[in-house]
Amino acid sequence: MSSGQKKSAQSPSFQQDAPAEVNAVVKTAVKPHMKAKKPQRPSARAKIEHKTIGAAGKPGSQPGSQKVVNATVKTPEIQDTEEPGTAMGAAEWNEIEIEDPAEILEDPAIALELTEDPVRLYLKEIGQINLLDADAEFRLAARIEACVRVNSVRQHVRPSPGKEKHYRALFTALLSELTTSWRRLQEDTERIGLIECPDFALTLAEAQLLRHSWQSDEPSYLRNHLDHALWGKDPVWEGLVRQAFTVFICMYLLPERVSNALFEYVIQHDTIPDMAWLRRRLPDEKALETEVEGVFNRAEEANQTLIRANLRLVVSIAKRYLGRGISFLDLIQEGNLGLLRAVTKFDSTRGFKFSTYATWWIRQSISRYIAEHARTIRIPVHLFEAITRILRVQRSLVQELGREPTLEELALESDIISPEDAAAIKMARFTNQPLEGEMQRRWSWATLKVQRILQSAEEPISLERPVGDEESSQLGDFIEDDEALEPMDAAAREMLREQVQNALAALSERERQVLELRFGLIDGKDHTLEEVSRYFNVTRERIRQIEAKALRKLRHPTRSRFLKEYLG
Template identity: 50%
Template sequence: MPKKITKKLKNLTPQEQREFIKARNMTFELEEPDEQSLSEIEKDPLVETSEGREISSDPIHLYLSDIGRVELLDVNSEFRLATMIEAQKFVKSSRCQFMDGKITIEKNTYRVIIGDLLAFWKRLNNAIQENNAELPDLGLMLAEAQSLHQNWKKDQPSYTRAYLSSGQWGKDKDWNQLAEQVYGIFLAFYMFPFSYAKWLINRIHAQKKMPVRKTFYRNLPEDEELQRELDAVSFRAETASLALSRANLRLVVNVAKHYTGRGVAFLDLIQEGNLGLLRAIDKFDPRRGYKFSTYATWWIRQSINRSVAEQARTIRIPVHLFESISRIFRAQRRLTQKLGHIPTSAELALDTEYLSRIDVQDILFAQKNEKNIPPELQMRWDKATKKVAHILNVAEEPISLEVPVGGDESSQLGDFIEDEEAISPADAAAHEMLREQMQSALTNLSERESLVLKLRFGLDNNREHTLEEVSREFDVTRERIRQIEAKALRKLRHPSRSVLLRDYLP
């Protein structure tokens, strides 16, 4: 139910969210989106987080009303929240790096942070020269990073994000490398305690450059202050994760609306989309330059797609095949409007990805000019046609045998399906008459002869017994049983007795 989903998202810590997603993902794997996919989503109007059309179900109204009170985030707020979450990941990966036992864990963690900061600074200077760009204002970056300790909700734009966006962030490879160094410096500034950041900003303003490593080490605060800051980083990351998830619940609803009518309840679609949202929060990398809503839309769609593939059909099909079915159905609708008839598998093969564009052009050219298609090209076309036919066959929905048939619904579909293994009424009647005539013929034999024939030919239970089995039954030799059997058959072959059975011979 929506209330349970909202309560779950409100109350879970990021660690619990990650464990929840990990348990869920044991049944399927989600792929990381590539640059092209994110670019396509960024242009998709679906990414807009409007509430969309009204839905009449009362529980959904309550859910939409609840999430509608949460203020939406702009790109600057998303950037700041993502930085707070990213800092927690960085601290976890840095805690026990290069431990030599001579310094505390707190100081070692900050030495790793400082080492990365200086490495980012060195690479940034090289990237600045290669891109012919200006260095960012370290003082403004440090001030902005430290301001996140108190409040991430700000009306003014982020200086760091504005600097990164001044180039082809997310599109140009060289600028992306520069952006990675700038963001690494910003992230390190954010993780510094306030007193340490105050010393650093005064040092930068005085000397107009970054201090050397020994100066950084010498001015590190006491372990207690460092530990307090590391705890604060963890706490702020949990707060940021919760804020980012709650602010994007409307995006989940907006995406889920486009998957209704596919066999999964709307509330279940929302729940699966929320799992995708939590996954997106855990995986989002602000260095890539995309808006969080763009990135989250990918994961939400992936999660919902897999839910539909796993739950919507009686017979489950693989996810990749489910996506192929969707593409072929879209092509089928498009070609039906264009051609005026339902396209064949061969026509669909020309409109899918199973043939290269050059192959499609060559086939269409040959058909237009009434020329023979080269054998190799014809083989590729036939192979693509078979794939399409196979997918269309898999896409067929199973029908229940209990589906009502007729206007009065008094009959079921199963009543009209022939059971090919069942005996027809005529054959059943003939078999029953043969059995009765056989019993009548056996009355002319002695009790022993009748029983021997019944056992040998399975006249009672359709199981034929061997001479050995019958001999044990009567406690005589096999030869004696054979003699009794032969004598009984001679009696039945007499014209006065066989006349009853002659009509049943082929």
Template identity: 45%
Template sequence: MGRRRRTTLDESTPRQPLTPLVRPNGGSESELDEYIHMGEKPPEEDDLFDDIPEEESSEDEDAAIPSIERDTKLEEEIEQEKYIPLEKLIADVAETGTSLDPVRMYLRDIGRDPLLTADEELELAQRIEAGSRALAEFEKRTGIHFAPGENTVARFKHALNEIDRLGDPELISEMEEKLLDGKIAHQRLAQSNLRLVVSVAKRYIGRGLNFLDLIQEGNLGLLRAVDKFDHKLGFKFSTYATWWIRQAISRAIADQARTIRIPVHMVETINRQTRVQRNLQQELGREPSFEEIALEMDFLEPDDANRVRRAMRTGTELEPDVRRRMERAAAKVQKIQRLSQDPLSLNTPVGTEENSSLGDFIEDDSIPAPENSATIRLLQEQMGEILDQLGDREREVLVMRFGLKDGITRTLEDVGKQFNVTRERVRQIEAKALRKLRHPLRSRKLRDYLG
């Protein structure tokens, strides 16, 4: 049996001029919200600081993506931007200070893929669905299972490679065409919406990732949207994909933009606390206390929170156990605030001419202040002049006993061994030398250095 030459993506999707997208009527906004957020499992915040474990890869990657709310205004703006000429889009990106050469090349490349009409979008979604059914049938008939988390395009490729390897004529005739068509439709739907990713990504410039990295992460979100899109619900694909693209970019910023990585669920908590603190500041007209923020963040059980609020209103004392729990909640707020601080490099340029760095303005605690250094040097000179008025043995005994040369003090016995005399003799020499130093003519030179 002769092998049929496979059709490539380029051959099945000829280059065409850009065509406008007809907006299909779809389901209600509330239904779309439920569809988008279906199966989400936001992390519990009460356990954030008990022990933060290392994040492990999960079969359900959706649970690891930070939860964000839909922005219908943004969705409408992005929908309109799909019709903006490429040069206008390039100019918009240039205003952000982004390097244009690689961006211009990328935008011109994706601009060759035509936008889809409503009918074309529906047809591609149906072909992807048929291909997905063929994938399920392939797994059932061959017993070959795909790796958890493997995206749909990778599964199509995997299945097609396995069909080639098995060489089963029945499998080839029944499934190869559906799998190949599903793969091509998946790629076409994704490629025709790459401009959607650019429109979303440009709104995140300046968040710690460069523009092309934002686009790359957004493209991954677009692929997830293609995998999960259900055309039977009647929603526009661009509306659904916008949410997934924003999710992927938000996760990348949370995961990669900081010098010191913070777990994604902690970034969500930091953002929530920032909003709470800002709202309380507007309501109270002052900076809220840690306790007030903790109450608003629901870091306490309802009963404890009611007791604390009642105590705040009446000015009464809290029970010891409630006070301890309140202190722990306030400490949690402080920890979150410390985590939210961005690290700064000591080499960060300072000033318009950038000829100084931040490190130049930070005090070095290991070096004495100039005035202290001058005082110590003068004291050493004065002490040296006074000690020179003593006998050699008296001077050496005081230097060794008080560590005037090396900072190491020695016992009477240690000094006695050095001079081969008894410790009592050393004590007598020391007492005589100190009496000489206490003479007003000598001691007045040192009084100014005494505290």
């Protein structure tokens, strides 16, 4: 083992009623690991007696041992299309206060939304769930990751027929991964030189105590040992953290029989044993199957705990999206779906809290739902995001300029036009220099696109919308019809129709029908001689003769003088 294993770092005593020997081992890491003073090594008699830890370490015993943190989560101001990548300790944060659901119920805007008792009961119940600190989230994430690791190893492990059973092959692969990852971790920490290698015995103690409970009043030894300013910023450091986390997960998956023997061996020999020694300590196939079932059960419990502890975060975020056409209950439901997605995607080795990471997924889920369902006419998600960005730029320019910005100014400040073109256009405007043709064309295109995006953001209005205090009229009653005739023209057309009908009354039935079909006096559609002849089942020539005779009658002065007044 490296010299760093002889130095102590902060490590938790997970349960106050754990064996005195274990507490003595674990509490040697309470003092900061950067101090030069070496703590005394644990005695060789120290063992992880899990059975004596008792039921006090089980998650359902006393929730009071869980540390309650300040109800404020820091979230970066990010676009809905970005992946969160900012670690803890970074600058430029906006604070989202996780409000007490009892206070949310007093909000008048929400009180109007909540008319059903089950919703009020839901908010009151989640208000009784304590929030999690970063160490508790780290431990819960480790339980979930252990289940993922088991499934991953099972896909790649194929026991030899007749030689090795399935679960024994699985744990043999995990033991091999533990020894390999530990040696790589020793080499990496020595090569990087920023910190010393974590203490194997203390890490093993924390991993095995995690099997019985994730609740603790003490900080995580491994997480605090790896806590560094480079965490979340440097890929090399993240690789080191991931290597240490792999070792921790493999230790957590060890059966109690193996972990006890391994702990005692490390204390006595100051190094880890070989694979043959570890394989001989594995229990039988039935016991290993029980171990795997326990891993799955604890992972499911950790998953539910992580979700329940962040339901208040969902409510606090959903409250910010009220007034956008979606009910508060639907916003909470979609936020919960985003929370479920965050649990499956969370990577504790990246250095930020789960609540910080989940905020992005919750906002993303709610924003997508609003884009899909809040409007009568659906807007595509990518266009909805473009509208959001342009409106944000518009608000910023209003504060900066003290007036509403023009479309050209919005195009320059948005990401529709490239930063190089925007800088060149601003310089040309500042110096009153003309723009080249291609640059002017790109600017005009960007301006037109901004205009179209803002037009698509306008809300449709129903023509049946009530108007007035008494709501006796509708909006459609006050909208001009461009295709409607003027009153004088409509009256003249009606009088002309009456005169034509009077003139046609002097004709025979056959003559009147022929003229009505030929000139479209009934349906407004003219018909050919061929069509009219088929209708009357006569020849075209006969129809032409009937038409000519009827027109001669209409041209008689006694009839035509009434129609001449309407001509040009």
